[in-house]
Amino acid sequence: MAASAGIRAGRTPARRVAAGVSSPWVLRGASVLFVLGLWEWAGRVPVNIAFPTCTETLAAFGEMLVDGTFAEAYAETAGPLIVGVLLTAAGGVFAGLVMGLSPRAEWLGLPVFIVLQASPSAAIVPLITFIYGIGFTAKVFAVVLLSAPVIVLNSYRGIANTPRSLLEMSNAFLASRWQRIWKVVIPAGSGLIFAGLRLGLAQGFTGAVLAELIITPTGVGDLITFYRSGADYPKMFAAILSIILVASVSVTLLQNLERRLFRPEMRAI
Amino acid sequence: MAFSLLVWFAIWEVVGQLDLVSLLPPFSEVITAFPEVVSSGTFADAAWITLQAFLIGMGLSFAIGIGVGMLMGTSRAVGSVMGMWVNIFESSPLTAIVPALMALLGFGLETMIVTVFLFSVWVIALDTQVGVERVNPSLVEMGRSFGATKRVLYSRIVLHAALPELLAGIRLGLIRGLKGVIIGQLLIAVLGVGYLFELYSRNFLMPEFWALLIILFTFAFMASEAVAYFERKVAFYASSR
Amino acid sequence: MTDRASITSEPGVGAPAADGRDPAVRIVDLVKEFPGGVRALGGLTFDVPRGELTSIIGPSGCGKTTTLKIIGGLVDATSGRVDVDGVPVTGPGPDRAFVFQDFALMPWATVLRNVAFGLELRGLPREEREDIARAYVDKVGLSGFEDSYPHQLSGGMRQRVGLARALAVDADILLMDEPFASVDEQIRRQFQDDLLRLLSDENKTVIFVTHSIEEAVYVSDQVVLLTRGPSSVSKVVRPGVDRSGSSDEIRRDPAYLDWVEQIWHELRGYLER
Numbered sequence A: 001m002a003a004s005a006g007i008r009a010g011r012t013p014a015r016r017v018a019a020g021v022s023s024p025w026v027l028r029g030a031s032v033l034f035v036l037g038l039w040e041w042a043g044r045v046p047v048n049i050a051f052p053t054c055t056e057t058l059a060a061f062g063e064m065l066v067d068g069t070f071a072e073a074y075a076e077t078a079g080p081l082i083v084g085v086l087l088t089a090a091g092g093v094f095a096g097l098v099m100g101l102s103p104r105a106e107w108l109g110l111p112v113f114i115v116l117q118a119s120p121s122a123a124i125v126p127l128i129t130f131i132y133g134i135g136f137t138a139k140v141f142a143v144v145l146l147s148a149p150v151i152v153l154n155s156y157r158g159i160a161n162t163p164r165s166l167l168e169m170s171n172a173f174l175a176s177r178w179q180r181i182w183k184v185v186i187p188a189g190s191g192l193i194f195a196g197l198r199l200g201l202a203q204g205f206t207g208a209v210l211a212e213l214i215i216t217p218t219g220v221g222d223l224i225t226f227y228r229s230g231a232d233y234p235k236m237f238a239a240i241l242s243i244i245l246v247a248s249v250s251v252t253l254l255q256n257l258e259r260r261l262f263r264p265e266m267r268a269i
Numbered sequence B: 001m002a003f004s005l006l007v008w009f010a011i012w013e014v015v016g017q018l019d020l021v022s023l024l025p026p027f028s029e030v031i032t033a034f035p036e037v038v039s040s041g042t043f044a045d046a047a048w049i050t051l052q053a054f055l056i057g058m059g060l061s062f063a064i065g066i067g068v069g070m071l072m073g074t075s076r077a078v079g080s081v082m083g084m085w086v087n088i089f090e091s092s093p094l095t096a097i098v099p100a101l102m103a104l105l106g107f108g109l110e111t112m113i114v115t116v117f118l119f120s121v122w123v124i125a126l127d128t129q130v131g132v133e134r135v136n137p138s139l140v141e142m143g144r145s146f147g148a149t150k151r152v153l154y155s156r157i158v159l160h161a162a163l164p165e166l167l168a169g170i171r172l173g174l175i176r177g178l179k180g181v182i183i184g185q186l187l188i189a190v191l192g193v194g195y196l197f198e199l200y201s202r203n204f205l206m207p208e209f210w211a212l213l214i215i216l217f218t219f220a221f222m223a224s225e226a227v228a229y230f231e232r233k234v235a236f237y238a239s240s241r
Numbered sequence C: 001m002t003d004r005a006s007i008t009s010e011p012g013v014g015a016p017a018a019d020g021r022d023p024a025v026r027i028v029d030l031v032k033e034f035p036g037g038v039r040a041l042g043g044l045t046f047d048v049p050r051g052e053l054t055s056i057i058g059p060s061g062c063g064k065t066t067t068l069k070i071i072g073g074l075v076d077a078t079s080g081r082v083d084v085d086g087v088p089v090t091g092p093g094p095d096r097a098f099v100f101q102d103f104a105l106m107p108w109a110t111v112l113r114n115v116a117f118g119l120e121l122r123g124l125p126r127e128e129r130e131d132i133a134r135a136y137v138d139k140v141g142l143s144g145f146e147d148s149y150p151h152q153l154s155g156g157m158r159q160r161v162g163l164a165r166a167l168a169v170d171a172d173i174l175l176m177d178e179p180f181a182s183v184d185e186q187i188r189r190q191f192q193d194d195l196l197r198l199l200s201d202e203n204k205t206v207i208f209v210t211h212s213i214e215e216a217v218y219v220s221d222q223v224v225l226l227t228r229g230p231s232s233v234s235k236v237v238r239p240g241v242d243r244s245g246s247s248d249e250i251r252r253d254p255a256y257l258d259w260v261e262q263i264w265h266e267l268r269g270y271l272e273r
Helices: A001-008 A013-021 A024-044 A054-066 A070-101 A103-118 A121-132 A136-159 A165-171 A175-214 A219-229 A234-263 B003-017 B026-038 B041-076 B075-090 B092-106 B109-134 B137-145 B151-162 B163-188 B192-202 B206-237 C064-072 C110-116 C117-122 C126-139 C157-167 C184-199 C213-218 C248-252 C254-273
Strands: C026-034 C038-048 C053-057 C080-083 C096-099 C174-177 C205-209 C221-228 C233-238
Touching: A001 A234, A013 B075, A013 C221, A024 A054, A024 B075, A054 A070, A054 A175, A054 A234, A070 A103, A070 A136, A070 A175, A070 A219, A070 A234, A103 A136, A103 B003, A103 B206, A121 A136, A121 A175, A121 B163, A121 B192, A121 B206, A136 A175, A165 A175, A165 C096, A175 A219, A175 A234, A175 B092, A175 B163, A175 C117, A219 A234, A219 B092, A234 B075, A234 B092, A234 B109, A234 C254, B026 B041, B026 B206, B041 B075, B041 B109, B041 B151, B041 B163, B041 B192, B075 B109, B092 B163, B092 C126, B109 B151, B109 B163, B137 B151, B151 B163, B163 B192, B163 B206, B192 B206, B192 C064, C026 C064, C038 C064, C038 C221, C038 C233, C053 C064, C053 C213, C064 C096, C064 C174, C064 C205, C110 C117, C110 C157, C117 C126, C117 C157, C157 C184, C184 C213, C213 C254, C221 C254, C233 C254, C248 C254
Parallel strands: C053 C205, C053 C221, C096 C174, C174 C205
Antiparallel strands: C026 C038, C026 C080, C221 C233
């Protein structure tokens, strides 16, 4: 501590300014401004008739925010998304747990989820309407379909990869099977389980949007399709921008929570 | 362990024979549909255009993703700035962008190529960055002490040292790229394998639908396992870097 | 503790303890073969006298840790007998407590919880087990760190947590697997003295695996030398170091240094074969 204070005291004002300028947040802010500027220029050229300028898009964004279009749309999208993610979280973590603890369940279930994870299961989405129609359930199913593999597989990996030394230690101190699972295996795997939930949320957003673009026009997906067919490109781009922001912010919030709860030092000792 | 899939196929056959779910024909009918699907002219066209979009899009992803990833890994400033953008897009529902691409680029191959690229480039860049960051500085110093130029340093030493993470990123990128091409085609709905899916499901040709799906899933799985094979081959030095 | 210095000429038969009690652990013809055909132990026979500190020493890979884990019931023997208090070992038990070489602490739990873990598994109510744990945390010199997490501690401190955890369950037999291996030399010597002090008022039998000859001679009443794998017992030695002096005096005592030399020569014979 004393050493760095000495270094800081020794920095000239110019150096301190330079150090401040190269701080990550300043650079990032600068990059945002740069991208917005580039976007504005591209829209004015115009690079493409369907490409609105930055200002047009932001204006449309503000309009939709104020007149409640966004509120209405997100209220519709949020329902299946939240229900789907919660369902998959509960069911998926449980399935991963069972697969991690039972060799038979692992044998039966793992190949299925590995295949689902690697494959474009989005292809199944159009089929959903045949069973679940075009309502709420169909959209929940789409969310579940896309988010389940990553949640299940991460939970499985967290449970199945408990450090051997901790297992040996609990054995040495006479832990029963349930004590071992509850007090050692699950806490040791909770980091990966949480990571799976974060990834599952991101996939859930994809499922929700896909359902709204393919199955039934509601919510944010409907906004996008509607404004595209009406050639109202500023509003279409604004809607797309909004879902990207909402998704990134929610996933980043989860990621920060994850980092605080599961610091790397807490993992491998 | 993969033999459990056979058990699942057996269950599928039973479910289909008992007509429990209208969507699921007996597995045996799906198998007999394979030759019909594959030999049809529409399949050849669809597969060809899908493959084109996939390969070109992935090629772009590799080139740009690995390049940007290496930059991000070597320069802290670039890493922190680009990192913000890459992370934003990596966790976003990129599906939402596809309608915009359709408006900008139309309903053809270009849109599909860009979709594949956009779906896959982020994870490739991120994993490349991690791989480069993990390279032991002593390796780089060793190279410089023997007079290696920057080009040699990066292509010979850094690239090889970062290979495990790079391959992991490529594997994930392949999977996402494939998801991208399918989602793109589902939305565009007039081309490629996505169009075929639409066609089969609209006409309730379920055996054909599932046959096509299995073909697609098998392709995805084999591509992913091919990269995983190489990942395993370099894994031996992953922990001792 | 006895201080009769002796080397037994017959390998494998320990000199009887001064008070003639039954050995705490008796091992006869212990063989361990791992799947794949690797024979780690080729027939060990030795006794561990009650209430004393016995160390097991030998070249790397000779199966010291395996032997310890078999005594602890964590690994099964392929053949042979391992009796603890006259009863054959079938698994871990409340009569034996283990101190692990890599600490095996739960990173998500505080020091206090880690120390109390053995008691927690036994079902002791929280207040009771925390009181006991606190006493042992103090005994190993970590008071003030009860609410710290393992990642906030140095290697030496983490090992002390492991030791406190093993002491807290009050087992008669303490099994220590190279407990001071990951600690630097200065701290290591301090730990050796601390261990001796700790054990002086507990009435435990300790089996201690180490690859440091000085350490073995310094702390032990009996030293069992193993050959390289598939190992057998080459010698059992009772150094009988005079511990009345200070730590430095002991380490300069000619008798102590002679013992170290002798054991070193003995082991070197095996390394060069």
